Amino acid sequence: MRAGKLDRVITIQAYTRTGTTPGGAPIMDWADLATVRAQIIQASTEEYQRAYGEGGNTAIIFRLRWLDGVTVEHRIAYDGKHLNIRETKEIGRRKGLELRCEEVRT
Template sequence: MMRAGKLDKIITLQRFTSTVDEDGTPIETWTDLATVRAQLVQSTTEEFMRGWGASSEAAIVFRIRHMDDITPADRARYQGRAYDLKEIKELGRREGLDLRCVATGSA
């Protein structure tokens, strides 16, 4: 059972959308999907080798109550930073979700 007291962080889930303005120009932007309470389960910085040299990546795991419409194409915002969803793991039978995220280069 997920305890409400542990959900002490607030994250905003966002979805990439494309719309057309009044001039007919396509506008692509991140739109807020939901603002939810979350538990910060794990936060790490991993270093590894890439083709252009050593690199570090900030990884974070959020635990939230179950939601049906979240996909790995969405992202989470926490403390002004954007995180791409890399994996969504269901906890129990629709009790909660672990969102495994990696920090993006954009804000």
């Protein structure tokens, strides 16, 4: 993986407890886990008709250096959008990580 190809900056976020209410209930929100450089392998947009109107999916595949602990429970913040991680794939023997992400718009 060449460093020159890692030309995007993405933030990996985790849904975590950020505090408590005065009543003691937990406050859950997305918090930044890591900000890393990545390469976009593929980006596609698909529009289609749904029962409630027109919808669309934006799918992006990111490639980045290995980062331990990234799962489909995390999400990506990139270019003002939030993308759900649908699949993670190890490249080599922990050399890199490929993240297949999807943003669902309504």
